[in-house]
Amino acid sequence: MTGNAQIIRIGLVQMSCTDDIASNMETAASRIREAARKGARIVCLQELFRSRYFCQTEDAELFALAETVPGPSVERLSALARELNVVIVAPLFEKRAEGIYHNTAVVIDADGSVAGKYRKMHVPDDPCFYEKFYFTPGDTGFKSFPTRYGRVGVLICWDQWFPEAARLTALSGAQFLFYPTAIGYHDRDAEEAEKQAAAWETIQKSHAIANGVFVAVANRVGREGALRFWGRSFACDPLGEVLASAGTGAEETLVADCDLSLIEKTRRGWPFLRDRRTDAYNDLSRLYLDPHD
Numbered sequence: 001m002t003g004n005a006q007i008i009r010i011g012l013v014q015m016s017c018t019d020d021i022a023s024n025m026e027t028a029a030s031r032i033r034e035a036a037r038k039g040a041r042i043v044c045l046q047e048l049f050r051s052r053y054f055c056q057t058e059d060a061e062l063f064a065l066a067e068t069v070p071g072p073s074v075e076r077l078s079a080l081a082r083e084l085n086v087v088i089v090a091p092l093f094e095k096r097a098e099g100i101y102h103n104t105a106v107v108i109d110a111d112g113s114v115a116g117k118y119r120k121m122h123v124p125d126d127p128c129f130y131e132k133f134y135f136t137p138g139d140t141g142f143k144s145f146p147t148r149y150g151r152v153g154v155l156i157c158w159d160q161w162f163p164e165a166a167r168l169t170a171l172s173g174a175q176f177l178f179y180p181t182a183i184g185y186h187d188r189d190a191e192e193a194e195k196q197a198a199a200w201e202t203i204q205k206s207h208a209i210a211n212g213v214f215v216a217v218a219n220r221v222g223r224e225g226a227l228r229f230w231g232r233s234f235a236c237d238p239l240g241e242v243l244a245s246a247g248t249g250a251e252e253t254l255v256a257d258c259d260l261s262l263i264e265k266t267r268r269g270w271p272f273l274r275d276r277r278t279d280a281y282n283d284l285s286r287l288y289l290d291p292h293d
Helices: 019-036 058-065 073-082 155-161 165-170 186-210 261-269
Strands: 008-015 042-044 087-097 098-107 114-119 144-146 152-155 176-181 185-186 213-217 221-224 227-230 234-236 242-245 254-257
Touching: 008 019, 008 234, 019 073, 019 254, 042 176, 042 186, 058 261, 073 087, 073 098, 087 114, 087 152, 087 213, 098 152, 114 144, 114 221, 152 165, 155 176, 155 186, 165 176, 165 186, 185 186, 186 227, 186 234, 234 254, 242 254, 254 261
Parallel strands: 008 042, 008 213, 042 087, 152 176, 176 213
Antiparallel strands: 008 254, 087 098, 098 114, 144 152, 185 227, 213 234, 221 227, 234 242
């Protein structure tokens, strides 16, 4: 936190991963320390940061990567949060019960306690992103969690394309929408990669604008198997203005200052939440509106 109590500095960890889970955890912990040294009060790690992105194949042996929540990683990161007085957003492969696994983000408050957890609601099933094989769709709903430095909402990767998820999380009181992410492209899609990345940035900026909140995205970087992750982690304010951004090819520990007073200021000028027609949106619960019905 800066001298202005309304300004919260956040940190985003953009890292590459190896096959060594212990090494990945040490890298993440070191990056969290670096963000804290730079003044970050809330630090977000990337999706499934403990391992390589294993969903490129369907392999039942890889369920062994999962752990309970709370469990060893939460214990380690809780101690670190308490030591550094920072909030940590920790995305983990959660073993909930025998045969039930989730893609989960745990929000650890600055005193080391668990403020809450979010289980990924939208689970993709695409070439090299075979997540439905591993993850049961979340049942937490869309919500935010009070922390020492503000109310934190978390959505995970594929969730970032859905305006409904951002809106409902914002309506729960979130001041920040954090998106831990593992997104990249296959070599066969290299010619479209820039267009895809630009669309990815645009949709998330739109969530900030439509909801009057800060949006922050932590993506992984580097080649893993058939995928090249494009990095480009960034944070933007409630008008969609980029506050800080990372590059495409290297690990970075990004920090950005978020003036929470901008939420009220922006929503007064652009009162989208005030002018919503909640009485007219019932059809959003339908999968599709057939024009011939």
